[in-house]
Amino acid sequence: MKILYLSQHFPPEIGAAQGRxxxxxxxxxxxxHEVTVLTTFPNHERNRSLFKEETKEGIQVxxxxxxxxxxxxSKARLANYFSFMFSSIISGLFVRKTDAVYASSPHLFTAASGYVLSRLLRKPFILEVRDLWVDFATILSQFSNPLLLKWARxxxxxxxxxxxxxxxxTYGYKEHLIKQGVDGRKIDVVTNGVDIEDIQSAASEEKEEIRKKHELGNDLVVLYAGNMGAAQGLDVVLDAANILGPEAGVTFCFIGEGVEKDPLKAKADFEHIPNLLFLDSMNKEELMPYYQAADLCLVTLKNHPLFHITIPSKVFDCMAAGKPVLIGVGGEATDIVLENEAGIAFEPGNAEELAEAVNKAVKNREWIKELESNVSEVVKQKYNRRTLARKLSGILENVVKGEKND
Incomplete structure (x- = not known):
């Protein structure tokens, strides 16, 4: 089967959407399958041409x-979205043949491009909903123009x-769409997961080098790796570090970028918050030794009902690295961690609960080791991306067959 796959986010850019x-x-x-991905140039690069073709791991990009x-x-962001929407439609028309158009959201404009191409090419349109983009943009005040939000809805x-x-x-997203009037019979769930090959290639021998380089000593290291945005509510980590104090034997390590990174660093400096380490974004290969050096991996979102039906892909990244998850996310994500004995939970946004959970971990390192032993096997059994791709493959084949039989 020939699949036309639209995603504005794709390597060499780093992030959850790109990885999936x-x-x-x-x-x-x-x-x-023959897969052609329609994407754009990495955001940190200037356009050197209007279009470019390449091959990566058998994928036509x-x-x-x-x-x-x-x-x-927001104007620059919208210009980015709209320009890719139009250019990807043009690019897609030069794909010689396809059986299905698969468009990944966020954001909605990539999905709109997929819909237009599906109609022009007369092929079925499959929409992947990775997050509730309009709802989250509203909650986080990313777009304040009410008319824009109305048309986005x-x-x-x-x-x-x-x-x-x-x-x-997530299953929560499926239920949310059904409540909005979408026919549940045309919705399937394919969760996030991890590539098992990446787990097997993870470097562990650099663990001591990392700890020595950053003078971590025997501290319990809590690692947050990813976007530092409004949704993550990372102020709670700084508040917890303040509660624990300088003698707690804990280091909170932040790796990544985002709109909240500078404000977080400024708060840490102003309040003289101890036990914090901020590092720049890294690619997957560079990041793996830091996972090995960590004791717990942090996943957190703000406390809002819509985030309770969200499962951050970071949950699986942490588990893939064989590390227990310190999770401050309500609902489905926490259920996965606790039901599989893969980590520790605290109430989202509750600094005292976070500090208490970390303090418990400091005093019971053997318990953390027990949690660690559960983690990798759970990922391999339930959240292997090869298995998930096989599930998606079957769904796409059924959609295409159904279209041909109509």
Missing amino acids: AYDMAKNLVKEG RRSFRFQDTKKS KLENFLYQKADHIITV
Whole structure:
């Protein structure tokens, strides 16, 4: 089967969306499909051409023009989204043949591009809902223009209704869409997961080097690796570090970028908060030794009902590295961690509970080792991306067959 896969986020950029798109496309190729990914140029690079073709792990990758997102204004972000939407439609029309159009959201404009291409190419349109983009943009005040949000909601509902099939990454998202009037019979859940090959290639011998380099000594290291944005609510970590104090035997290590990184560093400096280490973003290979050096991996979101039906992909990244998850996310994500004895939970946004959980871990290192022994096997059994790609492959084949039989 020939699959046209749209995702604005794709390597060499670093992030959860990029990782899922790459791993899923790569594993669909291993399942025997021909996959063409429509994406754009890495955001940190200037466009040197309007279009570019390359091959990566058997995936045909077609990059198309976009305005650079400066991360400083909603206008720049929208220009980035709209420019890719239009350029990806043009790029997609030059793909010689396809059986299905698979578009990944966020954001909605990539999904809109997928819908237009599906109609122009007369092929089924499958929409992947990775997050509730309009809802989260509203909660986090990313777009304050009420007219813009109104039209975004209309576009979202239009795409949900027009999609021949929908893939969500959590069961909570599926229920949320059904409550919005989407036919549940056309929704399947394919969760996030991990690439097992990456686990096997993780470097552990650099663990002591990392601890020595950053003077971590015998501290219990809590690692947060990823986007430092408004949704994550990372102020709670700084408040917990303040509660624990300088003699706690704990270091909170932050690796990544995001709009909240500078404010967090400024708060840490102003309040003289101890036991914090901020490092720049790293690629997967560079990051793995830091996972090995950590004792716990932190996953947190703000305390809001919609985040309770979200499962951050970081949960699986942490588990893939064989590390217990220190989770401050309500609902489905916490259920996964606790039911599989893969970590410790605290109430989202509750600094005292976070400090208490970390203090308990400091005093009971053997318990942390027991949790660690559970983690990797759970991922291999339940959240292997090769297995998940096989599930998605079957869904896509059924959609295409159903279309042909109509």
